[in-house]
Amino acid sequence: MGVNWGDLAVELVSKVLLCCSWFCHRLGIVGVSRIASMCLRCVLLELIAICVLPVHLLAMNVACGAPLLCIWLRRGEHDKSSARWSIGKSLAWFALGAYLLGLLTGGGLILLPSAEDLREAMGRFGNRTYWFAGSELLFSFLALWAYARLWDQVRLWRWVHALLAVAATSNLLYHFPPLMIVLGKLARDPAWSVESVIERSHFLELMIQPEVLSITIHFGLASLAVAALFVLALWARNDTQTSQKRICRIAAAIAFFASLLQLPIGIWVLAALPQVGRSAILGEKIFVSVLFLASMIATFYLLQGLVKIALGDFTPFDCWRVFWLTVCLVFVMTITMRLSRYEEQPGLVNFQKNSLELKLQAMGDFVCV
DSSP, X not given: OOOOHHHHHHHHHHHHHHHHHHHXXXXXXXXXXXXXXXOHHHHHHHHXXXXXXXXXXXXXXXXXXXXXXXXXXXXXXXXXXSHHHHHHHHHHHHHHHHHHHHHHHHHXXXXXXXXXXXXXXXXXXXXHHHHHHHHHHHHHHHHHHHHHHTTTTOXXXXXXXXXXXXXXXXXXXXXXXXXXXXXXXXXXXXXXXXOSSBOHHHHXXXXXXXXXXXXXXXHXXXXXXXXXXXXXXXXXXXXXXXXXXXXXXXXXXXXXXXXXXXXXXXXXXXXXXXXXXXXXXXXXXXXXXXXXXXXXXXXXXXXXHHHHHHTTOOOHHHHHHHHHHHHHHHHHHHHHHHHHTXXXXXXXHTTTHHHHHHHHHHHHHHHHO
């Protein structure tokens, strides 16, 4: 009889994950322990979610913040060969592309088999809510498309053109970050709201809860910062535009102040978290705390780089460095928040609880022997 190498590989990986789970559990690294103790399929789904979620957030950051910076780049500029014009036009189209990417990745996250709790939370909203959300999504798409499409054609109606950007940004920031945050909270803790069907009036009450409001404001500031860093990346693509450094200096200043304001808002976000998640970040879970500390160090390093660019002492390499540092920072912070929230999810914490406890105990006995 031949050896089934596929089954053997899956069994081997499962044993390795189980062993990692036991050691992580002993070290108090509960977030990693939860992942390692899942079945291989669940681990892969969780890794997919961890990789896709930061992409979704970055895409929506660009879609929400870029139109506002496009207004600045377009204002008073009539030379189509200038750096401001070309960067602004590229940014407008990138905002539309980022919006579509955000919708695609967001939809993919909802459809993951591991997102059953999220789909159950979505079922608590009435059909009218989703018709309304669909119309808002369509409106934002049309506003972003019209703004980018009319970039070269607007002459006398500059204010109308700018209003399209404001409408797209305000519509996205007002409706969708709060909705996604509320859905995520309901998925982790269905008892957070006692209403079985969440109507618009109750949803507005949930929107102003500290945990929702703080993250919404944090997301808005992050959108402005990420969009400004995207301007730096667009400028750095063309090394011959060294005479247009003023664009980078202003964009870096915008990113700096937006990032600086995120620090006190981040403290608010941390204070508004449930006790379990806050404790995990502040030292109870070693791995989560190390990730959080690394993100704080990276944030201050990012601020230092933005100050350097804002003062005019920089090269295209410096622009790329702060851009990619921000991308890495978003990934690390997303992983940190996701791991810190594992204890809030009864479905995940109790995932095959009895069998896992028996397996961990058996593995512990084996290792001790």
